[in-house]
Amino acid sequence: MRNYSLNDFDAVIAIGKAGSFRAAALDLGMSTSALSNAIARLERQLGVRLFNRTTRSVSLTDAGRRFVGQVTPALKDIHEALDTVRSEQQVPSGTLRINTFATAGREVMAPLILTLLRRYPEIRIDLVTEGRLVDIVADGFDFGIRSAGLVPADMIAIPLGPPRRHAVVASPGYLDGRDRPATPADLPDHACVRTRLPNGAMFRWHFAKDGEDFHIDVDGPITLDEASLARIAVLDAMGIGYFMESDVRGDIAAGRLVRLLEDWTPALAPLCLYYPNRRNPPAAARALIDLARRNAKA
Template structure:
């Protein structure tokens, strides 16, 4: 049998991890056709089918499961050896894969991601945004950035940007012929811009003051799943919105939005960078962690979508 290249082995492991040729190809920075060719070439040399393929799904065969179980740890060791050499460089090089939400990405793009690329020109950042919380190890990410309260307990977490608050806002025109809510309960008589979570659950607006906490399933004419759309709906005067404070401070300062119930929205733990603690930390990730700690508080301003 001819010697198999690392690219072919990485291709097989990536497809096994993602269960999809297109997603695996994107992870490896190659075309779907090139990845498929690499996998088929390795299968031909091994003389066995590693994957069961249909028009709708890709899954490991019995031989494929055995092969990946043996190859994946070896590839991890090879990456670790290469990374160990990388630590002797004056500056890190390679690709840092991060998974986060769209809102968190807007929050960190300029003060952290772009600054990181300026400082470390030999690094590349592959930033993937999605609403659902994923297993960053299984899906091949170096780290994730999410709300601190959602970080898995077996991960090392580093705070990003300090505490956060929510803000209840609406356009001045909306309140022109309506009384402003004085308590959360008053919202039940208002038109609210409701939010759908990545899980599909409609978010219940959370409030707390002097030990009294409540969560309301507010009424409203529209349900959205993207904060930038909620901001646009609020600016258009459709109703009251419940959004992260940092995303609407500029609109509040400019008078485009009016804030209410401020004393019912205390601060809470914000974003956190997290990564597995049982593995060696690559030089590129270590530099990113150091930058996150250096930046400290993030600027409070809305980043245009």
């Protein structure tokens, strides 16, 4: 009897879903060449081609589609059985894959991710940050972290902290000799550091007060697509910036940045750690869930 690897079967499903070896390799945390070699080895063992490959696309053959259709339910049962065994581990171990967006990743890094790793050195974390909202089950993640309003209804969600806020800030150097904006309507008279969303659209600044809720487009000398770059520009007196409060709280406290229009930035929904309902989560997953729940009560 030939020796087959569950990882190779998982790889076939990942490639079929992603439609490319490169995308599947990223999802699986391996190199494209290693993934290609694994599939070639499996095809030799099976004696059948599972994929049609061209320089531009990859698609399942008829045999590949039948293989995926039959093996997927079996793999799900096997992985659930493995989870049941792992749930009985005395020491949590293994890799947890978490999907979130960059700002949330920065917010939860110290209180959740790094704390977990220090308590359980045998756990490994694979944290993926991206702007788009993904199906964490279909994309092979154990957990997601998003704003409460973006958590799918069929997921279990744990709030990770208090409501969050945006912060409008500028450096003392930029404000020197200028009138500070008293309302958002004053922003067109100022240079602003603009940011672009992952889908290419310009980010519009959100304000609310006394029942009035609106978004505005701002203008300025520079457009960026990452909050850490925008912070550098604002610190260097390039203009007014709009950030998550957590990204600039230290700068405000140290006097490097001055907060503006604070009464126009309302509270936002808290972040949530979310995951599918599983009867016997692995010990590592249970450790993360328990830590998140303790943090929520603190």
